[in-house]
Amino acid sequence: MRAYGFKSNGGPEVLEEIRVPTPAPGPGQVLIEVAYAGVNFAEVQHRRGEFGEPDGHGGYDVPGLEVSGTVVALGTGARGPAVGEQVAAYLPGFGGYAQFAVADRDFVRPVGPLPPAHAAGVPCVYPTAYGVLTDAGRLRHGETVLIHAAAGGVGSAAARIARALGAELVLGTVGSPEKAELAGALGYDALFAREGFADAVVEVTAGRGVDLVLDPVGGPVRRASLEVLAPFGRVVGYGDLGRHADWTADVWDLWKNSRSIAGYNIGDVARRSPATIGEHLSRALTALASGTLPYDPPTVVTSAEVAEVHRRFEAGGTRGKTVLRIGGPDAV
Template structure:
């Protein structure tokens, strides 16, 4: 640690609000404990959860100096490790999930449970993997229990998790992969059909000859979540992983679930990271290998200088961005 600088440049916020609250400031370089890995960040992935973080949906800033640094995923080079770390070594290029945030900075620290070598994958691509792909694997495999021959419907199909889940579902033997989009201008690849999010139910039933789909992945909530139940095949599941629509709390009658042989399940990567951290590390390792080998295809992310982070967040809130966006930090 003695060869590292004492401070680092970070893009952070001291008050919750719109994108204008971002500041470029100096903060102390994070310290290590026995299981920590310190990474010099090259690229940081951008996720909608970071918009929620900035807006105050996870609470008020309480980091060093009263500032919070967003960023759930990053790639870069390991510069220091704790005494108990064996998964990676100093000098290795890695991707890392950051459950406590911190990716929008020159250096970030996280548990070795959430850090894996990138192998042959380019660092800018790897930066968009650590949060998105473990979430997608968790939704498709752990919660969704997708089997070969199943059909799946993915809301927010043009988003990072949506695109990753579509690739994973296809590789897992899904018969049909459908998606919904909020704007007709968004036409992501990899789907058998795309439907308007405002009027998808009849279209899904028509596309499946009235049977419905076996699995729905829903980060939207509200009316979209309610309508998703109506397009489920027998024993179908709605896997919930967000509330981007900022709707009031959604409820469903258990009697109706029972009578119609339906299920609703949830996936929260923060909860899994706290209670089953090895699951996140395993999915991250699997994803990096599958992307590097070509088993899972990928599109190059949009790379934006970190100085433009406020504009990137504005685009996310306006629903103008699709695919994966990463910030060039180093």
């Protein structure tokens, strides 16, 4: 089958079109003919080598954490989706940039009336958004939320989910002035430049601060986020877009100021609580299909443009969700 992968870690130029064997579904797995594959920053990290060197078939790794497509075969004991059904799937072991992908049944759900291109951007982003808000963040009705990387895939989803869950004020930060214009469309009450955001947040909350901060950036942004917390406020770290060196929080500072730090990693949750991912995926697909959660059409590009998409991700030049058109009967 055709796929896009890399044999050595490096920049976007290491991605190339390759031929690899079509996978076979094992026990409890589903084989999907991929129509679209979502693009996520974790796939940039995968390519750069932050998860290790490539060790797949022929020495190649195939990125891709989420797909939509058609079920074409079931492994032993894989009950639920039927052959021929259109589904969306989360792939914690990657492999989505390919004509066919294997997914564990726990991470596969029918897309219903949701268009396949839209559904491809759901399985990684939306369970992450629900997870950081509800599982790690413990969001409660009437609270105030600050979302860093507000115009990205997770940020865009989290803003709307937070509002649907009863957040009273939803704020965000962005890395460029051009992205600030997205505030109203994405459901934010206000967006600020990430540089120097703390003063703006303190001002807009009349000095109280926010109850919950979602931070995939790390480094100085994470440190500053602690300073804008209301009493009993929480910072949830779920990424390191800024590639900053790690730092140690002062427990004395946390307990003296009634602050908390939590973490969320979808790969860890998939390993240790796979049902949680499946529940959030079902919840998201249902809410999007019914209109309970509004959604914007993703940016759809051809699979041949994958290297350029990765370049835009690294430069912070993307808005919302980008998906690759891979093929199959649904790719129209």
